[in-house]
Amino acid sequence: MNIQDYKGVYIFAEQVDGKLSGIAFELLGKANVLAKDLGTDVTAVVIGYEIKDLADQLAEYGADKVIVIDDPELKDYRTEPYAHALASAINEFKPEIMLVGATPIGRDLGPRVSARVATGLTADCTQLDIGDFPLNPIPGKEQKHNQLLMTRPAFGGNTIATIACPDNRPQMATVRPGVMQRQEKVEGAKAEVIEYNPGFTPNDKYVEILDIVKSVGEAVDIMDAKILVSGGRGLGGPENFQILRDLADALGGEVACSRAVVDAGWMPKDMQVGQTGKTVRPQIYVACGISGAIQHLAGMEESDLIIAINKDETAPIFDAADYGLVGDLFKIVPELTEAIKEYKAAKK
């Protein structure tokens, strides 16, 4: 592997049902920052079937080039044809950096592809920078410049590690959704579009999709909400979430929940905040009856303003909260809803 041959910052532009996922735009935002530091450009790789029209949208959010891999075998996500597509593109175009979303697709595709192209992969990154490795010079050891420094939490969010991949290319990372900022849309921007098809020959690894079962109901993505009212085990049961909905409605926000609530079957998985759920960073996060396990904090502690309501004054959520109210949420929340309504009415 001649490292000098690998150039440019690439992102895997995830799409589902012909619609780009939010993570694709977030990766483009970060890729542009990295590319500027390196003096190079940004390429999006989009994989699917009948998805050529997505190139313009990728261009408007910061892709200089778009590699389109379009084939009937790629209609719905399956590990093998997608891994073959992305690994072939890496071998053909030789990126120095390859970013993939840490989504249920990317966390399957990333490791399979990294093993195929024999490079390292850093999972679930929350920060990416260009810098030196080692960070400080060590006598007798070469310090490499312009390396991708990938920062990620581990031990359920208790520790933070910064990782480099100095001797292999591409430098690959999966990036946690909801963390990187997308850049301003540039209307009408165009990218150089490269159509590429490595050829797809089905074998046993092309598993068969017998059925696709979509979950119905809540179409709201809690990651997009500016205000979240989130409930935990302290709610006592699914019927009690109505008071959180009332508060969320008064605030103009959405309802989310902790893992305990999903495990108990009170709320669907897509409303879960935390290490095994979604990372959110709303302007206001109201945690009601949530004890604040480290895994939950990992998913919401970047929120601008955190309010905790819990009857247990020793609950760890109070250590992360800007404002903590110790008391009965069943009394405080309805009271707060009314106060918000009055406040907003008075302001009009």
Next chain:
Amino acid sequence: MKIVVCIKQVPDTKGGVQFNPDGTLNRAAMLAIMNPDDKAGLEAALQLKDQYGAEVTVITMGLPKATDVLMEALAMGADKAILITDRVLGGADTWATSSTIAAGIRNLDYDLIITGRQAIDGDTAQVGPQISEHLDIPVISYVQDIKIDGDYVIVQRQYDDRYHVLKAKMPCLITALGELAEPRYMTPAGIVDAVNAEITVWGRADLKDLDDANIGLAGSPTKIAKASDKVRKGAGEKVELDPKEAVAYLMGKLDEKHAI
């Protein structure tokens, strides 16, 4: 049918997290447990054994003390246990770990390999899919349900807003979600069997078809530049008032900050 389940011994970060007075993580005070997703995967294997008949082998890579989780697996009902341990394998990243475990699995006959989706210490979810790539077999990650149909597995693969029902030819590898199966308890008879069972221990020399360039710290493409315990934002204000006063206090703060 022969099933291999990959398990890992991890510090219990769930509930049992302990902090030092300076706010850093007190690892020494934390219990070492079988990784929860792996345990769900093991339970799924044991249920397949109960239902269809199977030989279940558990394999782990780690320090000699990782024998504890192998014993637990045997007491739950696994038939064989293998520990891969060697100083030269230490400090491995997911590439080197998966290369090593794949080499161990090549010593075995298998139809189905089950790993947990991810371990609660590293949270990477990478080793399972990487093992499948080294073995050149299909992988299905995030599995919430599994059935056997002749030479095929039929599984439910979870995504954010849907699941796929997939049919894959064995041999294949699946990664188990915690919800795949609720782990059973060890039985007294199982514990007796486990104590009497022999655990196979493999070192570097027992792993054929494995390049020294792909093992341990030196064989890991990713290198740690810096590691630190997370510095959390300090606690803000906390009040205990009656509900009306508490809300008035909070509204005052929100107004001050122009938050709403």
